[in-house]
Amino acid sequence: MNTLQDIQALRLHGVDDGSPIIIAGPCSAETEQQTLDTARALHADGVKVFRAGLWKPRTVPGSFEGVGSSGLQWLQQVKRETDMLIATEVATVEHVRDALAAGIDILWVGARTSANPFAMQAIADALQGHDEVTVLVKNPVNPDLELWIGALQRIMGAGITRLAAVHRGFSSAGAHIYRNDPQWHIPFELRRHAPGMTILCDPSHIAGKREFVEPLSQLALDAGFDGLMIECHCNPDQALSDSAQQITPDELHGILNRLVIRSGAPIDDELSMLRQQIDDCDHELLAVLARRMSVSREIGSFKKAHNLRVVQPARYQDVMKARLEEGRQLGLDEDFIQRLMQAIHEESVRQQLN
Secondary structure (H helix, E strand, O other): OHHHOOOOOOOOOOOOOOOOEEEEEOOEEOOOOHHHHHHHHHHOOOEHHHHHHHEOOOOOOOOOOOOOHHHHHHHHHHHHHOEEEEEEEOHHHHHHHHHHOOOOOOEEHHHHHOOOHHHHHHHHHHOOOOOOEEEEEEOOOOOOOHHHHHHHHHHHHOOOOOEEEEOOEEEOOOOOOOOOOOOOOHHHHHHOOOOEEEEEHHHHHOOOOOOHHHHHHHHHHHHHOOOEEEOOOOOOOHHOOHHHHEOHHHHHHHHHHHOOOOOOOOOOOHHHHHHHHHHHHHHHHHHHHHHHHHHHHHHHHHHHHOOOOOOOOHHHHHHHHHHHHHHHHHHOHHHHHHHHHHHHHHHHHHHHHH
């Protein structure tokens, strides 16, 4: 196996029944009881792959960073009791060695790690000779397709044939509807490079909020993703990490029963790709407008403090003239730009007056 073109669809023992692959479990294994309670509930609902993070690369030091290797015995107990496949995240050579020694079935590489070629090569080297393990590679934190492909190629170079990609969205600055920007065109492009590869979607990390998990899951399946990786916790409000995006096993059961599995909708369908790009643009527009109105409110406070008029006609005319010229250079219709800027100005004035 030398290129992404050679990768075949992932086959998981006891899971490959033609339906979407479902991987579920808590963001973090926190206690033995929490891990087993969540796993038992998911097993009762028919989930066949249990995921739980043991080593958590948190953004802020001092926050919960996982229970570490001690949690491996909890995952082993899950496997003994339920016969589910067990999965955990690895970010270092030591993680890989400990997980392999414990008989973990599936290792996944997180977004922070897949963005680092040195870390990916070290993990690949540690995987040499272990072609029995399944490896999932999440997209890097930044929207760089070549970096994602490179991470996959390094794992392939270690002789790993049970390989799949996981789309979890991309970090972005500012306020957005989702925690991570989906940028669906990037996994679509990965599919073009590796048409046989299994690509899963992680709606939990894209969403950031549990209420978005179901619609994002349906969208992912409609777009042709091969399965879902969803964070579930027996008591998500009390979770030590990512509590807002986790759902209960009962909620997952309801979601899975409501999801519609469609046929004949390939992931590289041109119209679907274009519509997703429109959605991405709309989300960006709304986020930019929200930031603009936040600045308008600050301007309103400044004007009140300095006894200035809210409406400044000269400033309005200068802005309108500049935006019309920018619009012309970008090939946008002048009447459209004028109507758009008038609407934005009216809302800005309203925000300043409130």
